[in-house]
Structure formats: C-alpha cells, structure tokens
Amino acid sequence: MIITKTPLRISFTGGGTDLPAYYEQGYGAVVSAAINKYVYITMNKRFDDTIRISYSKTEIVDSLKEIQHDIAKACMQMAGVEKGVEITSISDIPAGTGLGSSSSFTVGLLNALYSYCGERLSAHELADKACQIEIDILGHPIGKQDQFAAAYGGVNYFAFERNGIVNREKIDITEEDKRLMDNKLMMFYTGIKRSADGILAEQSAEISKKMDVLNYMREQANDMKHLLMESGFDNRFAEMLDAGWQKKKSITSSISNDAIDNYYNKALEAGASGGKLLGAGGGGFILLYCDEQYQNAVREAVGLIELNFRIARYGSRVVYFV
Template sequence: MIISRTPFRVSFAGGGSDLRAYYRHYGGAVLSVSIDKYVYLSMHPYFNGDKFLLKYSQHELVDEVSQIQHRIIRQVFGEFGIRGVDFNSSADVPAGTGLGSSSAFTAGLINLCHAYLGRHVSREILAEQTCELEIEKLGEPIGKQDQYACAIGGLNFIEFLDNERVRMERVHMLPEQLRLLEQNLLLFYVGNTRSASVILTEQQQNMSESPQKIQSLHRMVELARTLKNELQNNHPDALGEILHAGWMYKRELASQISNPTIDEFYETARRAGATGGKLLGAGGGGFLLFYVPAAQQPAVRQALNGLYEMPFTFDFTGTSIIF
C-alpha cells in the first residue's frame, strides 16, 4: 500500500491575481501558508484483476478507466496507466471550504501515482503537473496558487509571471515571531460549502468588463508584496490590517464572495478585537480567518461562540509519501 498526505492551505493576500485573466497582463503575487490539515490518499492492488474499487465521498467499482465518474481520478489514472487498484480518500476538512482541497487532492493523487509506479519527482514538478491537469486538461476556471501551496508547503510568497512561469520564495522569520504569527490566527467555520468554479468564472468575466475590479486586484498584489516585507522584517502584527484591507477589496470582485451573514460574523469579530480577517478561498462560505492578538482572543471566541473554531498549526512538508 502507498499513502500520500497533502496539506491544505491558508491564503493571506493576493488571491485572485493567480488567475490567468489577470497575471497574463499584469503579473500576480500571493502570500500563503500550508497548514496541518490534510487529505490522505491510499492505493494498493485490487484483489480481483483489473477492476477499480474507489472509495471517496462515493463508492465506485468499475472495469475501465473511462467508466470512473470522478473526473480527476479518471484523468490521472488514464495518464499514468493505473490498472486494478483499490483507492481510498479521506480528509481532515470537507471539500469546498476555501482551503484549497481540490488542488490538494490532485497534487496528492499525482504524487501517489508516481510513487505507486516507483518514481520520485520533486514537489515543484508535482505543482506544475497539478496546474497542467486542473487548468489545461480539465479546464477548471481556477488560479495557480493552491497547487504550489499544497504541493510544496510552508510559508511562501508566490509570483505568477506573464510568461506562465511561477516564482516561489520562502518567507523566513525568526522562530519566535513565526510562532506569534501562528498563535494569533483563528479559524472559524461559517458553513455553506460551495463550488469555487462558479464564483471564479464570474470574477474572471468581471475583470474584462470592470477597470475598477482590475484596480482592486492591483491593490491586492501590492498588499501581498507589503506583507512579504513585513513578515521578513519580523512584524507579524502587520498581518491584521493587511488582511482587512485585502478583504475589503476582495469582496467587491464578484457578487457571491460574501453575504450578509458572513459580513455580520466578520464585523462581530472586529468589534471584539480582531485586527483583520478574510473569508478563505473563492468565497460564499467555508472558513473565516482572523488575526487576533492574544489578549483579545477570549473576547473574539466568546463573540463567535456559535461557530466551530478549528485549531491549526503551519505545515512545512508539502505533499509527502508517508507509507
């Protein structure tokens, strides 16, 4: 049996600038971190010949790759020539919650198939292959940040160049300041899992029609660059106001990114002492992230006591074969 483990990610600044409709004209930049919430994929030979037994949110037992209903599994197994396997998927967090679960799954699956065939490839190549499969082959209207964040792991500044190249820079901080950054981040689940594709499709259409939305993305890229400098200078408290400014820009990019319920949760946390925050992922639901100094954390938790808080720490391993 082969088992892969791939982290989910939290994006701090610049989200949306990793869409091709933007970076091919202006270049994009994102700052994000992977976290200790994972998708686990396992695979071993199926006992009954060349059949496929697949267990994820659904169960499938089929004879041919072409009969597989899960489009990512079908595409990857077809490309790798995988036959006769028992495949299992489980995750710490549901899909559609804004933590990059789709790209984490795809990166983990590609890594799993390489290992199953006895091959080792770098995490950078895994990120590239994940982008190619999701965006080019499956035609998903998504950006490139999740594939790199989940495949490579860690706290990173990621640039998306207009020639399709991706440049990744590890953000280095003093250990005690990195711990402070980690400890001052709170994550609350607001529900309403959603499809990112619908929101991102609208967002890309809006880019071609609204110069104001392009200007918002310009400001969001500037915030990502500012945040990189602040963190490298060991100023973690700068994250709060940068999160807030970025969220004010982001929520204007598409109609379904926020809603009155999300807005009320956000303002409640701010009144209780959060210096900033944002809804993670494309929008519409999932997790709200807040930066909250330690002294204000009890008040914020009390103000949001109806929401589930998910504790987390940073991950620096990326996608890995653990068995």
C-alpha cells in the first residue's frame, strides 16, 4: 500500500498571471505558500484486474477507458497503470473553495502512481506532469501555480516564462516570520463553493483588456518576494494583499460579489489590516492579515466558519509505502 500526503495552498500575490493567455506575452509571477491542510491518496494492489476508485463517489470498472473521473484516468494513463489497483482520495477541505484542491489531487495521485511503478519523481517533475494533465490533456482553463505549490511546499516565488517553463525561487522565511504568519493570518469560509474553470476562462478572455492590472499584480509578486526575503513579514504584507485584491476585482465582475465584499469590509472595520479572496474568485475562503488583539472582534464581525491553519514546509510526500 502507498499513501501520499499533498498540501493545499494559499496564494498571496500574482494570481491570474500564471494563465497562459498572460504569461505567453511576457512572464507571470506568483508568491504563494503551502498550508497544513492536505489531500491524501491511498493506493493498493487489487486482488483482481478491476479498478476501484473512491472519491466523492465510487467507481468499480473493468478497464481504464470506463473511468469517469477525468483526472484519475489521465494520471493512470500517463503513469502506465492500467488495471488491478484500488485508489482512494480524502481531503481535509472540500473542492471548489479556492485552495487548489484539484491540482493537489493530481500531484498526489501522480506521486502515488509513479511510486507504485518504482519511480520517484522530483517536485518539479510532478508539477510539470500535473500541468500537462490538467491544462494540455484535459484542457482545463487554469494556470500553473497550484501544481507547483502542491509539489514543492513552503513559501515560494514562481515565475512563469513565455515558453511555459516555471522557475521556482524558495523564500526562506525565518522561524520568527513563520510564527508571525501562523499567528496573524486568518482564514474564513464564505460558504460558497464554485468551479474555478468558468471564472478562469472568463479572466483569460479579458486578459488583453486588463494587461495593466495583471502587470501590476505581477510586479506585486516581485515586491512581496523582496519584502519577505529582505525585510520580513510585517504590516506591509497586509497592504499588498489588500491592494492586489482591489485590483483583481476589476478584472471581471464574477470575481467578487456583494456578500464577499460585505464580509471583507466587516473584517477591516473590526481590525484586520488587509486580505483577499483566495483562488479564482466567486466564493471559497477569505484570507486576512490581523494582529492578535483584533482577532476575536474579527471573528465576531464576520460570523463565518474559521479554518485554523499553519504554513506547511513540505510538498507532496509518500508517507507510507509497504
């Protein structure tokens, strides 16, 4: 049996510049972090040649071509595993909430499948293959940041080059800055689940009209990298989150709505210094920077379910192999 553990992610700045429609005209850049909420994949040899896959539903099929889960099917085809396996996925957080769960699933499943075949892929190889599956093979209108954040873990700066190559620069935050991040960053669930594909497809279609906004967001990622590496985690981080969120909302009307704006404004009025909606937009989790003395007031003001989390140092790992 094999078990993989793959983190979800929070994106701080540059989201949207990892879409091909943008970075193919120059380059994109994102600063993001993995968090200690995970997608777990278990994989075991089956007693016969059938395939059993369990996620939100269960499939038991005789051949690979019968599998309905498009990502699982594509991952198995890529790894060359065609029969006689049982695969189960469990996630700490529901899909469609802006934390990159689909890409974490893809990276984690590829890690399990290649380990099953006796191969150990690097984080970069896992992320590249996950991008091939989600973007090139399945045609999902998404970017590349989620796959790389899930594969690498930690806090990173990713640059998305015109030719599709992704360069990663690890941001080595100090132990004190990690403690501050863990203590000052808060996350609340809006209660709204959505598919990112439609929102991202709309954003891609609008990119030519919003180049100035996306250029700003890319430069923000460069600035945040320098802030974290040279000065550390402080209130300027909150100001960048807020400025980036205000810019991102201007790309399309589907990114935010009255309910999300209301929650966010209540949080600021109660003492949060800045924040943003995570993911493509339209729902999911709101990320906030808030000093500890105001956090209870913020919790009371927004009245939403809070997700307690920490920054995760490690990306996708095989945690059990026997």
